[in-house]
Amino acid sequence: MSISFDPRNLLASMVGEDNGLTQAELDGGKAAAIAALKGFRVSFEEGKYGFPDLPLNKNLIQEIEATAKKLAGSFDTVCVIGIGGSALGCWALDCAMRGPHPVQGAHSSKKPRLVILDNVDPDFINHALDSMSPKKTLVVVIAKSGSTAETMGGFLIVREWLMDAIGKKAASRIIAVTSEARGDLKVLATKEGYTTFHIPENVGGRFSVLSAVGLVPAALIGVNIKKLCRGAAAMTEAAWTEDLESNIALSSALHHWLIWTLKKKSIQVAFPYSNFLWGTAFWFRQLWAESLGKAKDRTGAIVNVGQTPIAALGTTDQHSQVQLYMEGPNDKVYSFWVVEKAKKQIKIPKAKLGLDGFDYLGGQSMGKLLDAERRATEAALATSGRPNCTFTLERVDEEHLGAFFQMMEFETAFMGELLNIDAFDQEGVELGKKFTYALMGRAGWDEFKDRFADYEKKRG
């Protein structure tokens, strides 16, 4: 297993001092990085945050594998009902291990399809239901709080759809993943007898991919969750070391912190050169935005901090976004995600058509072209003063994926320390939730009904 981080194109020597880091700036930041690691370690040892040790939970892994084994063959579709952190991890895993949806090919009970209901769009839900057979569908409903409106609404629909088709057996086709201690989903799961897995209280949604939240759907679609956790555990070990050379989570946090705050790069483009990492880019997008987008720092001072993450896909987005990246405002830092070894290479046939636009490509592999395009883009950006860095995964398999997830989670936690913010809450979404409850007539939210009416009145 090998994941490396190449920060050379973040340096002032490559992109100039306005846009890149000097050795003095890097040296100056190192003490802060070590302090960030130590600070986070203290909170971890106090039990505040559970994600670092999730991959060590062998009992859970075994339990999930046993459940998956028992159910295998009885379904051709896994329908996950969840949103945000309860959806993006399993999408990332499905996409990385089996490819993006348009090219996954036919599904069967030996190769079940993953359908994620992470929205309440009626047309989306109707199409999803039409595309699944209730007798061959296993439902996994995921909500830590047990009261997320989108997930509860979707689940009531799917639960009835199951019951209409298979009656009382429905309960045996539902797995709940939720808090053990609280929430209406836990109460319902107990009452109706669903197989239930629990989310530790000290693991938030966006840090939960290696808890039952990600592992249950992954195991059901055939991902080797033992290997996934093995890769992640290796990264956890590396992420606790104070040596910046071997701790890429810390090294990346340091570089990104400096380039963001000193060089005013307010946007980070996560730029995988692999369709298989497209889901992971969206998983990262939540992790980074929700953890690091904060109104206040830990002293209570208003800071309105946050680096906006963007998912771009190479080479695809070279023909969509790179014009802006090359010539627009120099407000971005680019993180290329590279896969060194394809699962299987493919050669461009020798054409000898006598046509220059084709013939130079013949006989070369698609992997070489992909690599050339990415290196060309890195170079074009760097020589235009646009800072960029590169993460290289030897291959996309369970071990690398687990390690990459864990690397980014540690990086995010360290970044929270460096910014002196709480990377683990999400107070900013509360107002919208309260307005939604009020608009849906949930009891107890009259205050927000009134506030919403005031807003509408003001708007005219």
Added chain:
Amino acid sequence: MSISFDPRNLLASMVGEDNGLTQAELDGGKAAAIAALKGFRVSFEEGKYGFPDLPLNKNLIQEIEATAKKLAGSFDTVCVIGIGGSALGCWALDCAMRGPHPVQGAHSSKKPRLVILDNVDPDFINHALDSMSPKKTLVVVIAKSGSTAETMGGFLIVREWLMDAIGKKAASRIIAVTSEARGDLKVLATKEGYTTFHIPENVGGRFSVLSAVGLVPAALIGVNIKKLCRGAAAMTEAAWTEDLESNIALSSALHHWLIWTLKKKSIQVAFPYSNFLWGTAFWFRQLWAESLGKAKDRTGAIVNVGQTPIAALGTTDQHSQVQLYMEGPNDKVYSFWVVEKAKKQIKIPKAKLGLDGFDYLGGQSMGKLLDAERRATEAALATSGRPNCTFTLERVDEEHLGAFFQMMEFETAFMGELLNIDAFDQEGVELGKKFTYALMGRAGWDEFKDRFADYEKKRG
């Protein structure tokens, strides 16, 4: 057909003067908006830009419909090979009319699948080939220049894959969409006898969805391209009027220009509350980024202008990005895209579980929940001083989609005038292309081989 634009949450009265527009600012901008319309009209009449009248090309529409009719039933997959503007339009159309891929359900020769090869990732290509049957696949290769490396490489592979399976008949299963006057693809298409459609010289990739580029794949998967163009034509008519009330392309351009330049909103979030408009958001992302991200203005002055577009999906991204949007830097403007009428509504069953987290939802429709979530998010953003606006489409069908595309193309063209930049070139991608040619050993690019070597040497 009805598309409306609601700018009320962009006003200073809603979000404060630091973040919203005053009446004086709006009044002050109106003359510039009218001048932008007139300026673009002059260029259009000179024949510089062809997109406004694309929907009026009845002969082309008939020709494409005839081709689609002739081939119908002989394929279960349409394989488009194209990238950027040659891929995003047909993705937008497929997604809008038939749903996002995971829930499209089974495909057949009556309901062919659209596979878009818009990348050179070998694993992606291999998976795509494995998922298609060459005897049941119709290939559409799209490249205006006829020399795009990704498309030419992908086409050589798919062409051989076809020939291996069906020999000389391959040529009858390939449609080329390219420039009439130039390019190696045109030469090959003529030599091998592919059915060929042409892209007008004055229509660039990102403005080409209503040319053969978008219409051919759309017709092949059963989209009614006549209705699509009818909707677009109606918008063209509206977009040439000087009345800001009835010209939403111009009104939106004016508002977005002012909020971007006066209130420093450097990011625009395109925020559809419909999974069916997800592809359209990515189409818009290219249109906006590539057209308006420019190093120089028309006087040659260095401006490095560009508003970074982001695609977000409601409600899904409320649980991923809204924390950042509510509490992070106030550097964004949000454009909500709303669909008023679902294709089919779906009700949340009455549950009466005695559980507050479920029971208030029972008996209400998913559409109501989706609407409440979006209105709640708009209100939460506005009351936090975050400017936002709303486009409402009565429904997602061909007419509305065509009109919406055309509205955004006009808006972008007007915005180019307002910024005094050339919205129709893309010089910024040339350097990366040249480095790629050099790295792939294409003849004649030695200068860039040397420049790349210099870059690598400097990087160490």
